[in-house]
Amino acid sequence: MKYVSKRNGMAYSSLNYETICFHVKDLKSAIALINDDRILKFNEMHDFIDDITQEELNKGLEAVKEVLANDGELLKEYFAMFKEVSTQEASLKYAKEFKKDEIDKARDLVIEGGVSYKDKIFQSAVKDRNLLTSTVSLFAITKQVPEGFVWIAKDNTAIPFTLEELIELGSIMANSVNTNTIKARNLKDKIEQVKTLEELESIVWSD
Incomplete structure (x- = not known):
């Protein structure tokens, strides 16, 4: 499994507090969790072609929740971004959990x-x-x-x-x-x- 920025397709082998903080504060991007064999698409200008699925975003949120278990405020900020790029069904599901x-x-x-x-x-x-x-x-x-x-x-x-x-x-x-x-x-x-x-x-x- 690998963690991928929804905004630019940047991939990470692991997820930590600093990476999440960067995505929230600077990149303003949600993070997806995808399979290692999942092929990410880029155009000829090397721009990321975003085909991240809702399921992959959901898995990313689950991973973020684990890392931010002791930082409720940053998790709220992340979830606000998550809702912007997610379906109403997914947003409501996780909003209920929170x-x-x-x-x-x-x-x-x-x-x-x-x-x-x-x-x-x-x-x-x-x-x-x-x-x-x-x-x-x-x-x-x-x-x-x-x-x-x-x-x-x-x-x-x-x-x-x-x-x-x-x-x-x-x-x-x-x-x-x-x-x-x-x-x-x-x-x-x-x-x-x-x-x-x-x-x-x-x-x-x-x-």
């Missing part, structure tokens, strides 16, 4: 952003929820917490807690996970139903 990823990130941000209890914000990432569950299970044996037991709030203040309050905090966190997971699922179901990019853009995560 929108679903956007919803998932918004869901995780809310779930892990902390919960309010006792006039404080408490951390609620997976490790925090697991620690709380383990703590409740440990103290459930004696049905009470040790004297002077505290739980650390997000601002690093030590807050006194009873076992009942620990359980209630856990319930609040679990409810947040459940509520926001369902919200994300409903939004992604709506994403599947849209027929145009305009409809897709109207779907957003809101508080």
Whole structure:
């Protein structure tokens, strides 16, 4: 397989961040992934005759997504170029995927952003929820917490807690996970139903 610039037919044996950045910022060209035995056509002036297929562009986008897994902004720029040279069907297909990823990130941000209890914000990432569950299970044996037991709030203040309050905090966190997971699922179901990019853009995560 080889990577080919749609604009000028330039071919690469591998794909990296610098190559993608050059195509986005300077060449303004999408990248296709084609078979090694695929013959590229050039005219007598050595100008590239563009016969890149949509499937080859799709494969190129998949490869770009892998390289840019940690650079969402550059990926957005690349996708904007991809849409300009792609069919509406392909553009909508991948736009839906990106929108679903956007919803998932918004869901995780809310779930892990902390919960309010006792006039404080408490951390609620997976490790925090697991620690709380383990703590409740440990103290459930004696049905009470040790004297002077505290739980650390997000601002690093030590807050006194009873076992009942620990359980209630856990319930609040679990409810947040459940509520926001369902919200994300409903939004992604709506994403599947849209027929145009305009409809897709109207779907957003809101508080």
